[in-house]
Amino acid sequence: MKKSLTMADCCSVLVEPIADAHATELAQAFAALGDPVRLRLFSMIASAGTCCSCDLVEPIGKSQPTVSHHTKVLAEAGLITGEKAGRWVNWSAVPAKLDELRAALAS
Amino acid sequence: MKKSLTMADCCSVLVEPIADAHATELAQAFAALGDPVRLRLFSMIASAGTCCSCDLVEPIGKSQPTVSHHTKVLAEAGLITGEKAGRWVNWSAVPAKLDELRAALAS
DNA sequence: CCGATAGATTGATGACTGTCGATTAGAACT
DNA sequence: AGTTCTAATCGACAGTCATCAATCTATCGG
Numbered sequence: 001m002k003k004s005l006t007m008a009d010c011c012s013v014l015v016e017p018i019a020d021a022h023a024t025e026l027a028q029a030f031a032a033l034g035d036p037v038r039l040r041l042f043s044m045i046a047s048a049g050t051c052c053s054c055d056l057v058e059p060i061g062k063s064q065p066t067v068s069h070h071t072k073v074l075a076e077a078g079l080i081t082g083e084k085a086g087r088w089v090n091w092s093a094v095p096a097k098l099d100e101l102r103a104a105l106a107s
Numbered sequence: 108m109k110k111s112l113t114m115a116d117c118c119s120v121l122v123e124p125i126a127d128a129h130a131t132e133l134a135q136a137f138a139a140l141g142d143p144v145r146l147r148l149f150s151m152i153a154s155a156g157t158c159c160s161c162d163l164v165e166p167i168g169k170s171q172p173t174v175s176h177h178t179k180v181l182a183e184a185g186l187i188t189g190e191k192a193g194r195w196v197n198w199s200a201v202p203a204k205l206d207e208l209r210a211a212l213a214s
Numbered sequence: 215c216c217g218a219t220a221g222a223t224t225g226a227t228g229a230c231t232g233t234c235g236a237t238t239a240g241a242a243c244t
Numbered sequence: 245a246g247t248t249c250t251a252a253t254c255g256a257c258a259g260t261c262a263t264c265a266a267t268c269t270a271t272c273g274g
Contacts, residue, residue, distance in 0.1 A: 013150040014200070017166070020147070027143040034138025035232080036130040043120040043130070054250060059124070063234055068252055070232090087241050087250045093121070098212050105209050142262080161220060170264055175222055177262090194220045194271050 013104050026104055029097060032077035037062060038070045045080055046093035053089055120211050133211055136204060139184035144169060145177045152187055153200035160196055 011022055018026070033039050041060060045051055057067050071091060074080045078097045082089045118129055125133070140146050148167060152158055164174050178198060181187045185204045189196040 013146065014153045014205075016150075016154045018147060018150040020143070023143040023146045023150070027141050027146045030137045030146065031141025034134050034141040036127070036134040037232080039120065039130045039134045039137065040125060040127070043123075043125045046121045047123045052250080062232090064251075065235080065253080066233055072252085084251095089251070098121075102209050102212050105205050144262080159220080169262090171221075172223080172265080173263055175220095179222085191221095196221070 011104060012106055014107050026101070029077045029079060029101055032074050032079055035070070037066075038074060041067065041070050042074055042079060042093070045074075045091045050090050050092045052085075052091065118211060119213055121214050133208070136184045136186060136208055139181050139186055142177070144173075145181060148174065148177050149181055149186060149200070152181075152198045157197050157199045159192075159198065 011018060013026070033042060037060060041056055044056060044059065048055075053064075053067055053071060056071075057064050060067060062070075071080065071082065071089075075082060078094055080091050081094055082091050084090075118125060120133070140149060144167060148163055151163060151166065155162075160171075160174055160178060163178075164171050167174060169177075178187065178189065178196075182189060185201055187198050188201050189198050191197075
């Protein structure tokens with residue numbers, strides 16, 4: 001029987017020229033990490049395990065709408081996921097997506 | 108004696124909130140990979156081992172100036188390096204930079 | 215020297231993006 | 245109900261970016 005491979009399993013950018021569709025999805029994730037502010041936000045969230053938006057605004061030195069915008073971009077790229085808890089949203093990193101990115105850069 | 112660590116050695120984004128300067132440099136590399144066309148170009152170069160710009164234009168389906176622009180961005184991000192050989196430029200991926208990116212995403 | 219080829223640069227244009235102030239939506243606690 | 249607090253949304257603006265046609269530079273072959 002045919003083994004079905006997801007993109008996270010196999011697809012290294014280094015082995016062969018990647019397909020167009022794959023490039024689009026991967027590039028979205030890389031682009032999400034491609035802004036210094038967003039990368040720092042992601043780092044804060046990932047290293048904290050979990051944190052809410054309100055803990056990000058002051059350390060990052062940007063306005064609340066800006067932080068909200070960036071968390072949305074990160075979430076749409078699949079890098080973080082948000083769990084609503086009362087008035088708060090608890091953000092956390094998505095390990096599977098990180099694995100996919102690492103795999104894409106691995107030989 | 109003090110052990111001096113370069114950024115490539117240690118700095119995972121997942122361990123602690125990354126410093127501002129580090130974020131800027133890392134984000135530049137991620138941003139370079141954050142465009143589908145550029146990601147495909149990088150994939151072509153890296154998987155080929157070495158190739159010249161003229162081999163990229165037709166498969167990527169973009170104009171020559173556009174390809175030239177993208178290779179420049181990738182080179183400035185440290186992801187590829189170009190060796191001039193007569194009329195050609197031989198592009199190749201920079202493994203150390205890839206290691207740095209993978210390390211940044213690794214726990 | 216001349217024509218041909220590879221690649222970089224310039225200039226222009228349309229699209230996208232990061233940022234913020236103001237506002238809105240929803241939730242909790244009097 | 246009213247207040248306070250978190251977060252999302254909207255609208256606007258300045259800046260950046262991807263793209264291409266045209267041009268320029270440099271190199272090779274004859």
